Amino acid sequence: MFKAWVLSKSEDGFQAQLRDVDERELPEGDVLVQVQHSTLNYKDALALTNKAPVVRKWPMVPGIDGAGTILESRHAAWKPGDSWILNGWGVGETHWGCLAERASLKGDWLVPLPVRFDTRQAMIIGTAGYTAMLCVQAIARHDVKPADGDVLVTGATGGVGSMAVSLLSRRGYRVVAATGKPDEASYLHELGASEVIDRATLSAPGKPLQKERWAAVVDTAGSQILANACAQTQWGGVVSACGLAQGMDFPSSVAPFILRNVTLVGVDSVMQPLSARRAAWAALADELDANQLERMARDVPLDKVLEAAASIMAGQSRGRMVVTI
Ligand code: NDP
Secondary structure, X not given: OEEEEEEEEEOOEEEEEEEEXXXXXXXXXXXXXXXXXXXXXXXXXXXXXXOOOOOOOOOEOOOOEEEEEEEEEOOOOOOOOOEEEEEOOOEOOOEOOXXXXXXXXXXXXXXXXXXXXXXXXXXXXXXXXXXXXXXXXHXXXXXXXXXXXXXXXXXXXXXXXXXXXXXXXXXXXXXXXXXXXXXXXXXXXXXXXXXXXXXXXXXXXXXXXXXXXXXXXXXXXXXXXXXXXXXXXXXXXXXXXOOOOOOOOOOOOOHHHHHOOOEEEEOOOOOOXXXXXXXXXXXXHHHOOHHHHHHHEEEEEHHHHHHXXXXXXXXXXXXXXXXXX
């Protein structure tokens, strides 16, 4: 038996319970793992509070991220005792996830834990940090350099936002952090933001082309904020879009793309091939500052994840929540 959060739906409605589960109930996989740390991403909070159709099979063990050690393996690349990280691949959505002491996973999904990190640090980073790195790499791939101008990060106090602020400033960019939490300005400056702006300045409908302000953007908000960010991006700039914290819609026009040569890059972390994951994690190991990681981290015990998920949904959280299993 092992402990796990189990989400279920029945005639009585939705239930989230921390309970004992029999190992024989685990889904098919070629590695049996011990999970040492997991984390709470926005998507996990949606699943735990049943706010959006994240879970597509019931019952479900949530937790899209995990880090720990291999217990048993039928996969050529993994042996007992190896340390691993998992991000996405539909785990916690269609396949039982990592808010549990044990998981049965596919060896093809796992990335080796970089030697620089322990499992807790890997989960402070989690999908948020790995996605922020994919966004930063997209900006670099499109040849935006620090000398080209300011980089805007939206949802800046969130997990992806905090990581993006830290990573971009370490690469020498001048980072402008947009936030709905003005009292967190000093936190954002400590992470490396040069300027903090009120997200309300980006939240309302605006003109299709506005004053050119950004060489690049990391957007976690979608909707009107993404539309305004594109409208304010300078000629030849790049916008990495990865989130929908404001909304799923995109009320924009083609003007920034056809008149200012702006590139809109979609970033999905869930189905990235293993080579891209390994490259992103190698870059995170090279570039992330351990003190910055601690600044972003809040530890959550396994039995307190529901309260923590509710605070994410209420928009009250900051940085990254790491769950000790
Ligand atoms: P968090 O909950 O940690 O952060 C979200 C942040 O968005 C909040 O802290 C807040 O920051 C801002 N925000 C909250 N409500 C609103 C609103 N109504 N309008 C505008 N901004 C708002 O989430 P994550 O950082 O984990 O994820 C951010 C987004 O990115 C989510 O939509 C998530 O689903 C998506 N995501 C996508 C991935 C992908 O693969 N494409 C991977 C990971 C995340 P502030 O107060 O500072 O403005």
